[in-house]
Amino acid sequence: MPTCRAHTGILPTSTSDTAFPYRRTSTDIVFDVKTLLWLSDTVRTAMSDKDSNRSFGQASDSLLRFLERAMLEESIGPAVLDFATIKQAHLDKLVAEMIEFGKHETASSARALRYATHAAQLQRLWRTRYKAQYFTIDEIRTHDLVATGRLKGVRFVETKKHGNASIA
Numbered sequence: 001m002p003t004c005r006a007h008t009g010i011l012p013t014s015t016s017d018t019a020f021p022y023r024r025t026s027t028d029i030v031f032d033v034k035t036l037l038w039l040s041d042t043v044r045t046a047m048s049d050k051d052s053n054r055s056f057g058q059a060s061d062s063l064l065r066f067l068e069r070a071m072l073e074e075s076i077g078p079a080v081l082d083f084a085t086i087k088q089a090h091l092d093k094l095v096a097e098m099i100e101f102g103k104h105e106t107a108s109s110a111r112a113l114r115y116a117t118h119a120a121q122l123q124r125l126w127r128t129r130y131k132a133q134y135f136t137i138d139e140i141r142t143h144d145l146v147a148t149g150r151l152k153g154v155r156f157v158e159t160k161k162h163g164n165a166s167i168a
Contacts, residue, residue, distance in 0.1 A: 033085055036089035039089075040090045040091055044097055046059075060111075060115075074125040079129065086137075092123075096123065102119070
């Protein structure tokens with residue numbers, strides 16, 4: 001399973017930070033896909049919750065540390081998030097939704113705008129680094145699901161009535 005290694009600094013330095021689980025080895029903090037997927041899902045759920053105060057949820061501090069560290073390492077290297085990690089942890093979806101979230105927040109929400117700005121910068125860096133692969137990430141996910149995932153063996157056929165796909 002792909003991992004993301006980030007050097008200590010901005011990221012949590014004690015195991016008491018339960019909002020963002022991680023494994024620590026000597027001087028490095030190692031983030032795995034499962035941890036990053038947890039962060040992505042937690043933040044995306046909080047942003048979509050209409051009853052909340054329209055924030056990034058319980059993981060907002062961890063999110064900021066992650067965004068800052070990822071931007072730093074993408075900018076000055078070595079970049080530690082490989083494409084498989086971004087794809088499997090849905091980090092592309094996270095940054096895209098954060099950008100949209102920031103567009104709809106009022107100017108008084110400086111924190112949301114700051115996070116959205118970081119997300120936009122990180123998205124630009126990933127698009128530059130991965131090029132076409134990043135732009136087709138949803139198609140790659142779909143292909144993986146059909147080839148080896150939960151959709152293996154499922155066929156989609158076009159119906160004559162409205163031209164919509166249906167499951168055969």
